[in-house]
Amino acid sequence: METIFATAITLFLIMDPLGNVPVFLVVLSPVKEERRRRIILRELLIALAVMLIFLLAGPSMLRAIGVSREAVAIAGGLVLMIIAIRMIFPLRGSSVMGDNDMDGEPLIVPLAVPLLAGPSLLATLMLRAGQGDLWRHTLPALLLAWAASALILLSSPFLYRVFGNRGLKAMERLMGMVLICISVQMLLNAFAHILH
Numbered sequence: 001m002e003t004i005f006a007t008a009i010t011l012f013l014i015m016d017p018l019g020n021v022p023v024f025l026v027v028l029s030p031v032k033e034e035r036r037r038r039i040i041l042r043e044l045l046i047a048l049a050v051m052l053i054f055l056l057a058g059p060s061m062l063r064a065i066g067v068s069r070e071a072v073a074i075a076g077g078l079v080l081m082i083i084a085i086r087m088i089f090p091l092r093g094s095s096v097m098g099d100n101d102m103d104g105e106p107l108i109v110p111l112a113v114p115l116l117a118g119p120s121l122l123a124t125l126m127l128r129a130g131q132g133d134l135w136r137h138t139l140p141a142l143l144l145a146w147a148a149s150a151l152i153l154l155s156s157p158f159l160y161r162v163f164g165n166r167g168l169k170a171m172e173r174l175m176g177m178v179l180i181c182i183s184v185q186m187l188l189n190a191f192a193h194i195l196h
């Protein structure tokens with residue numbers, strides 16, 4: 001049970017729902033208020049579908065294109081580190097994932113992919129899928145992390161009123177520090193596996 005929660009916390013941190021609250025609010029600002037919750041729920045379900053595809057079909061996809069687990073671990077660790085650094089030191093006038101300017105109602109991009117189901121999360125899921133214990137460990141952890149993220153994002157207007165922009169930015173930077181540690185550990189594990 002502890003490993004499920006540990007994995008769920010890692011996946012939750014990579015999804016970064018608290019850091020995504022302001023982004024979701026900005027992207028959805030042109031949309032009528034009564035439609036926002038439905039759009040958030042739709043994007044969450046699309047992101048979950050993408051995550052499940054990569055979790056269940058990830059190892060097969062890697063074998064088909066001839067990419068080793070170590071290469072995915074190194075790539076995922078580097079991407080995760082870049083995202084974490086941008087969480088701690090954001091570019092002025094830009095979100096973690098880049099420009100948010102969109103006309104009309106968003107669909108899939110940028111909310112579902114890459115904000116929720118980003119490259120580092122998908123790489124992590126493919127690595128976890130290749131380590132076995134998929135149904136009893138990784139899948140429950142993913143569903144737990146997704147449910148916690150969904151709860152936060154669906155209540156994003158309330159959280160924004162409570163914590164304000166500064167409070168959410170402070171939490172995002174704290175999560176960025178934790179993500180840097182996770183990304184370094186991913187790289188160390190990959191290099192240790194290569195050396196052995």
